[in-house]
Amino acid sequence: MLMSPGDKAAKLVFGPNGFQVLKPGPYVVCAVTAEHVPLEELRYWSVDLQEAYASAEIATQRLTDTR
Template sequence: MLMNSADRPATLRYEPNGFTMMTRGKFVLCAVSGEMIPLESLRYWSVEHQEAYASPELATKRLLGL
């Protein structure tokens, strides 16, 4: 069975002012919670860790090592 891009996560390269899609998809997974984040809702990520976060609280938690 073939999967379309809506069925799988995108692979992104996170940059300081945005991101570049490396592999097509409609969402990414939060590095802390595992929650699916639709690309149109993605607002928080780490360039250093190359990770996405579902909320500012989860980003802070990851970056502080909590």
């Protein structure tokens, strides 16, 4: 997916089975790595922390660190 420099991150509300888009955008920012994650590739997030993650490994690391 190509993103233009003017594209801004989406703002989402994360739920247990999906997310709601509050502000449209082509990607979200991983809370740990700051990597841009295209919305169509977003699979990992925390409902409690309301954060997106780039991979399962990063999500597991973050959730382990916060406990």
